[in-house]
Amino acid sequence: MINSKTYLKVNGGKALQGEVEISGSKNSILALIPPMCLGEGEGTLTHISGISDIDAMKGILDEIGIQMTYEQDSVKIKGTMVYSELSKLYVSQIRASNLFLGVLLARFGKAIVPLSGGDKIGNRPIDIHLYVFNKFGIRTEIIDGYVKCEATQFPYKGQKIFLRFPSVGATENAMLVASAADSETIIYNAAMEPEIVDMAVLLNSMGVRISGAGTPVIRIKPSKRKLQRTVHEVMPDRLEVGTYLFMIAATKGYGVLKNVIPEHVISVITILTDSGADITVDDNSIRINAKNCTLKPVNIEALPFPGFPTDLQPFATVYALACEGKSSIKDAVFPVRFNHLFEMRRMGMVYESVYSQVIIDGIQRLTGTTMTGTDIRMCTALVMAALIAEGESKIYGLEHILRGYDNLFPKLIGLGADIEIIEEENVEMVLQVECIS
Known part of the structure; x- marks a missing residue:
């Protein structure tokens, strides 16, 4: 069992090669379970990945009777x-728990939900969510770490809502609340991420009529x-796809990623192709070959979809170390x-930083060391x-990886990575894997 005393031993310097089967989207799974609660009968979500956040989601469902x-x-x-009320026990573990505000409001017209948890990656306010609720005539307040909401009229009337920023979570909550309104709702400047489309497809199959998902205007x-x-x-996990593409390219390897939707990662494909990697795209697979490639520097800015994903920005900065020349990575x-x-920096990395932008001059040689991660990416x-x-590294914080990636370690071993899960007390844990051919 992985805990805070467990680390990953990595012997670097090996090119990744082989095939990877991409799992179901972590962000989509967590956004699809809440709307399922609004229906009757039995529902099934397939292509579920084995991430630990699902356990927290199950705990939340237990609390509301599902x-x-x-x-x-x-x-x-x-x-x-x-x-219509949740405790802090499970909500504090995952960001997607804030979608239960929309679910409970759609069911009861009221909700009491603790402020959500999740990765600590900067300021993640819920003011746009509350703005959406207010537009429906729902009173909101935050007291002692709880978000308390109650509709002044239930069912409430459909609304025309303009989001000042295309927030994924606020768009999803708006869709959930709108599904219980008494008339049509239109969301302007809506988030366009594929996860929004996946939720719309599910809600449509349940009986809601949603059009425009994947565009700035949703009805x-x-x-x-x-x-x-x-x-x-x-749907397949586009962030997992991007992760492996960057890893294979940075190690000058070769790989085939199966069960993908290439359109979801066109920004990554374009960046890596322009940088010098050889990429071939089929209907549901991507081949990447970076063997013997001279990688050119990249100029990337993380933006809302269809822009480059912020969740892949950390991998772009690591990739820049393998590129010749100065790369620029910015996260808006x-x-x-x-x-x-x-x-x-413990590995010897050198970079320049100005607020939301870093400049990395490659190629840089890193030396293995001990490091600790505090969030998934x-x-x-x-x-x-x-x-x-070069050499051996020890990575702590593996429990975060389990929250967002399905079988990352076995998949990396299948690609030829020299890695091993180790207990702090020098007792090795045997990692049983079935190598991907």
Whole structure:
């Protein structure tokens, strides 16, 4: 069992080579479970990845009276919500828990939910969420760490809502609340991420009529009948795809990524291709070959979709170390999301930093050392840095990786990475894996 005393031993310098089967989207899974609670009957989400955040989500469902069970790579959801208030026990563990504000408001017209947890990657306010609720005539206040909401009229009327920033979570909450309104709602400047589309597909199959998902304008017409749960396949994890593409390219390797939607990672494909990697795209697979490639510097700015994802920014900064010349990486979504660089200085990394932008002059040689990650992407980026470093590294904080990646360590071993999970007390844990051919 991985805990704070467990670390990953990495012997760097090996090119990653092989095939990787991409799992279901972590961000989508966590955003699809809440709307399933609004329906009747039994629903199933398939292509579920084995991430630990699902356990926290199950705990939340237990609190409101919904039953969720695992069956291989799927979860089944049934039951009826009976409570409109959540405790801090599970909500504090995941950011997606704030979607239960929209779910409970749609069901009861009121909700009491603690401020959500999740990765500490900068300021993550919920003011846009509260603005959305206020537009529906819902009173909101934050008291002692709890968000308390109550509709002045229920069911409330549909609204025209303009978001000052295309927040993914606020767009999702607006869709959830709008599904229980008495008339059409239109969201302007909506988030366009693929996860928004995945939620819209699910809600449509349950009975809501949503159009425009994936564009800046979304229209939601509530169903005149009670929503019915259904079977829905979770989309592939675009962030997992981007992670492996950067890792394979940075180690000058070769790989085939299967079960992907290439359009979801076009920004990454373009960046790596322009940088010198050879990439071939099929309908549901991506081949990347960086063997013997001279990698050119990159100029990247993390932006809302279809821009380059902020969740992949840490991997872009590590990739820049393998590129000849000066690279520039800027994050307009989470401007202070560069904690991984502080740890990587232990490896000898040198960079220039001005607020939300870093300048990295490659090629830099890193030396293996001991580092600790404090969030999902940071910890995984440290693993990537260790893969291209000389010598042995020890990475702590592996529990964060389990929250966001399905079988990352076995998949890396399948690609030829020299890694091993070790207990602090020098007792090795045997990592049973089935190598990917």
